[in-house]
Each structure stands twice: as C-alpha cells, then as structure tokens.
Amino acid sequence: MQTKISTKGQVVLPGPIRRRLGLQAGDPLDAKVEGERIILTPHKRRLKKARIVIDPVSGIPAVTLGPGAPVLTSKEVEDILSDFP
Numbered sequence: 001m002q003t004k005i006s007t008k009g010q011v012v013l014p015g016p017i018r019r020r021l022g023l024q025a026g027d028p029l030d031a032k033v034e035g036e037r038i039i040l041t042p043h044k045r046r047l048k049k050a051r052i053v054i055d056p057v058s059g060i061p062a063v064t065l066g067p068g069a070p071v072l073t074s075k076e077v078e079d080i081l082s083d084f085p
Contacts, residue, residue: 013040022070 001014013023021042028043055062072080 016073016076019070019072020076024068 001017003012003014005011018024023042030041030043032039032041050063050065052061053064054060
C-alpha cells in the first residue's frame with residue numbers, strides 16, 4: 001500500500017492497516033529510522049476485556065470487545081480464518 005506525505009509533513013495510514021492494528025485518531029506512535037526505512041510502532045495499549053453479547057439482529061451470541069474495538073471487513077476475517085488450522 002502506498003500513501004503520501006502532505007505539505008504539513010503528515011502521513012495517512014491506510015484504513016486496512018489501522019483496522020488490523022486497532023489504531024484510532026490520537027493513538028501514540030514511536031517513530032525511528034533504520035537505514036533508509038521509517039519505522040512506526042504503536043504504543044502498547046491495555047487489552048480490552050472480551051464479553052459475550054446477543055446480536056440484536058440475529059439473536060445469536062457473539063463476542064465483542066466493546067466500543068472502539070477494531071472493525072474487520074469480511075475479507076480480513078476470511079484471511080484470518082484461512083490461516084486457522
């Protein structure tokens with residue numbers, strides 16, 4: 001994936017990367033240079049406690065991490081499950 005640097009020096013992380021890592025606006029990142037690469041590393045965040053809820057549409061129990069949890073697309077779920085043994 002490619003992105004560009006704005007005239008203000010800002011870089012937008014593509015949505016799929018933000019969702020995969022659960023990043024939101026305002027989340028702190030460490031930045032460092034290694035050779036010719038810029039490495040951005042998210043600060044470790046406290047893990048959210050998962051809980052079981054009843055889906056309001058289907059009535060089926062589902063696991064949730066609550067508001068602010070990363071949202072996965074169907075394709076991302078498919079990719080994750082394809083690696084599952």
